[in-house]
Amino acid sequence: MDDQTKLKDEVMGRIVGSKRIRRRALCIIAAGLASIVVLYILSLTLGAYRIPFEEALEQMVEIIVTGGNPEDMSGRIIYNLRMPRELAVIMVGAGLAVAGAVMQALIHNPLVDPYITGVSSGASLGVMIMTISGLVTTSITTMWMIPAAGIVGAVIAFTLTMVVAEAAGGKAMSYVLGGTVIGMGLSAGTTLIMSFNANHLANISSWMFGSFANIEWSETMLITIPVAVIIGIILFNARNLNTMLLGEDQAMYLGMDSRRFKRNMLILIAVLTAFCVSFCGVIGFIGLIVPHLCRMVVGGDNRVLLPTSMIVGPVVLMLADVFCRSFTVSELPIGAIISVIGVPFFVYLMVKEGKRYAM
Amino acid sequence: MPCENEPVLKVTDVEFGYKDEKTLKGISFEINKGEFVALMGPNGSGKTTMMRCINRIMRIDGGRIEIDGQDVSGLTMQEISRICTTVPADTALDFSLTVRDYVSLGRSPYIKTIWWEDEEDERMIAEAMWDLGVANYANRRLQELSSGERARVLLAKGIVQTPKVLLVDEPSAHLDIKYKVQIMEILRELSRRGLTILIASHDINLLTRFCDRILLLSKGRILDYGAPKDVVTESSIEEVFDIKVKIVEEGGTIYVLPTGSTGYASGP
Numbered sequence: 001m002d003d004q005t006k007l008k009d010e011v012m013g014r015i016v017g018s019k020r021i022r023r024r025a026l027c028i029i030a031a032g033l034a035s036i037v038v039l040y041i042l043s044l045t046l047g048a049y050r051i052p053f054e055e056a057l058e059q060m061v062e063i064i065v066t067g068g069n070p071e072d073m074s075g076r077i078i079y080n081l082r083m084p085r086e087l088a089v090i091m092v093g094a095g096l097a098v099a100g101a102v103m104q105a106l107i108h109n110p111l112v113d114p115y116i117t118g119v120s121s122g123a124s125l126g127v128m129i130m131t132i133s134g135l136v137t138t139s140i141t142t143m144w145m146i147p148a149a150g151i152v153g154a155v156i157a158f159t160l161t162m163v164v165a166e167a168a169g170g171k172a173m174s175y176v177l178g179g180t181v182i183g184m185g186l187s188a189g190t191t192l193i194m195s196f197n198a199n200h201l202a203n204i205s206s207w208m209f210g211s212f213a214n215i216e217w218s219e220t221m222l223i224t225i226p227v228a229v230i231i232g233i234i235l236f237n238a239r240n241l242n243t244m245l246l247g248e249d250q251a252m253y254l255g256m257d258s259r260r261f262k263r264n265m266l267i268l269i270a271v272l273t274a275f276c277v278s279f280c281g282v283i284g285f286i287g288l289i290v291p292h293l294c295r296m297v298v299g300g301d302n303r304v305l306l307p308t309s310m311i312v313g314p315v316v317l318m319l320a321d322v323f324c325r326s327f328t329v330s331e332l333p334i335g336a337i338i339s340v341i342g343v344p345f346f347v348y349l350m351v352k353e354g355k356r357y358a359m
Numbered sequence: 360m361p362c363e364n365e366p367v368l369k370v371t372d373v374e375f376g377y378k379d380e381k382t383l384k385g386i387s388f389e390i391n392k393g394e395f396v397a398l399m400g401p402n403g404s405g406k407t408t409m410m411r412c413i414n415r416i417m418r419i420d421g422g423r424i425e426i427d428g429q430d431v432s433g434l435t436m437q438e439i440s441r442i443c444t445t446v447p448a449d450t451a452l453d454f455s456l457t458v459r460d461y462v463s464l465g466r467s468p469y470i471k472t473i474w475w476e477d478e479e480d481e482r483m484i485a486e487a488m489w490d491l492g493v494a495n496y497a498n499r500r501l502q503e504l505s506s507g508e509r510a511r512v513l514l515a516k517g518i519v520q521t522p523k524v525l526l527v528d529e530p531s532a533h534l535d536i537k538y539k540v541q542i543m544e545i546l547r548e549l550s551r552r553g554l555t556i557l558i559a560s561h562d563i564n565l566l567t568r569f570c571d572r573i574l575l576l577s578k579g580r581i582l583d584y585g586a587p588k589d590v591v592t593e594s595s596i597e598e599v600f601d602i603k604v605k606i607v608e609e610g611g612t613i614y615v616l617p618t619g620s621t622g623y624a625s626g627p
């Protein structure tokens with residue numbers, strides 16, 4: 001009996017005191033933050049006008065300390081072009097990764113992300129129509145209309161996908177197929193509108209492949225603030241998202257109004273996605289790849305998974321961005337680069353996990 | 360043993376469904392504190408609907424359900440989840456939750472902190488895992504466990520929720536014979552400690568062996584409610600399940616042997 005009590009004490013102590021996964025996540029987050037800082041400074045050096053690493057670092061510190069507006073050429077390039085652009089990369093990486101993780105938890109399907117469910121395409125169409133309408137100038141007073149149009153498009157696209165997928169039985173594949181079809185329809189709409197507005201073509205095509213090339217401070221702020229607020233709300237709900245992993249019924253047994261929670265969260269995700277793609281265009285698969293990689297290492301607890309995805313997302317997107325700008329004078333489209341990595345990853349998941357999700 | 364005169368679950372004249380196709384018709388019964396009661400009946404007899412109504416996942420169309428003296432129709436979801444919960448037959452396995460993550464979700468209705476469980480919740484979670492013999496798997500992922508181990512993890516989550524009434528839906532559907540018995544022994548022990556349990560299952564012989572009372576349900580009506588020996592008779596089973604059976608007694612427990620044929624084929 002004594003042995004039994006001792007064994008129990010030991011096992012209980014191990015369970016109550018075990019923070020292994022949390023420590024692992026903390027390590028990843030710390031390493032991720034450090035990488036973000038290094039990549040941020042590195043990216044300030046890259047572009048048509050190369051700036052040495054030490055100078056970029058000095059300039060950045062000075063800009064942060066004095067509050068901006070440097071006099072010299074390299075300072076102005078860093079402040080006006082490269083700093084806002086790279087901050088946008090960080091926020092979009094975080095936003096899309098978190099959006100993917102939450103969507104996977106809510107729809108119970110590890111193969112969905114904002115791109116696959118058609119949300120990005122919907123946002124694109126909205127943004128496209130608004131851009132061509134000529135209502136938007138470069139001033140901040142009209143610029144908010146772009147994400148607003150993106151939000152409308154995203155919510156419509158997502159609603160359509162959900163309706164189609166649920167009507168088709170709500171299986172894992174229903175969401176993938178529904179989203180793909182709706183996404184194709186909306187992209188076709190975008191293409192048609194483009195072909196009637198050839199004068200906007202150059203501008204729009206770089207946007208369609210995803211690009212951070214024309215991002216300035218006003219756009220960056222219109223991405224950063226809403227994305228930060230929405231991620232904050234989502235993190236606050238991490239525990240409820242865990243409950244949702246068990247399915248709507250089991251969540252109700254745990255006292256949650258799961259249908260309402262699911263609906264509200266999905267709308268929030270559509271809005272988050274819209275802000276991410278409004279200015280930099282469609283960047284697929286980040287929301288698929290990042291949560292998966294993180295889940296492999298830190299497990300499925302959203303209280304650990306979401307913060308980890310939020311840090312790893314920017315690292316992946318910044319690496320892709322640095323890659324795009326390192327080889328040629330005119331940069332490669334980042335959306336295309338991410339897709340080059342994302343497509344084989346998706347195929348791998350389909351083949352490996354397909355049977356388990358009744359596809 | 361069950362204490363008399365202390366109904367924890369009181370169901371009165373419950374109706375569910377539309378006029379012509381009512382799933383539940385005038386259901387009334389009581390379960391006392393610490394009783395272990397079985398809901399027995401063929402597929403489609405209304406067992407699952409009954410349980411979902413008690414847990415108020417579905418709202419009844421008539422009658423009244425009281426748990427611990429409170430009418431459930433007047434409670435919020437959270438209030439209900441503190442007095443009653445359902446242990447499902449199995450759970451989604453897609454998302455790499457560990458045993459401990461899963462069990463800790465049972466504390467959701469009580470949680471005071473925003474992010475992690477506090478020390479007291481952690482202790483309850485550990486205690487429940489120890490009680491059900493899954494403490495050693497705390498950091499394993501759910502999909503790595505056998506069905507028998509997983510069934511105990513599902514129960515552990517139900518227990519950390521500290522309900523007055525525990526509803527158990529087909530706990531042994533995917534289990535082999537040893538684990539079927541083990542789950543029933545665990546439930547029996549929990550009811551001895553004062554938990555009121557209502558179980559729905561097709562394992563007639565395990566229900567007659569372990570449960571205090573049996574509620575025989577057929578086509579949305581209660582046919583009989585009482586001690587296993589009184590309810591489970593050759594004629595009642597034949598009427599409800601439409602198959603000939605023989606009842607044998609062994610060591611004070613009755614067992615049902617299906618001796619008849621469904622007439623599907625000439626068969627053995």
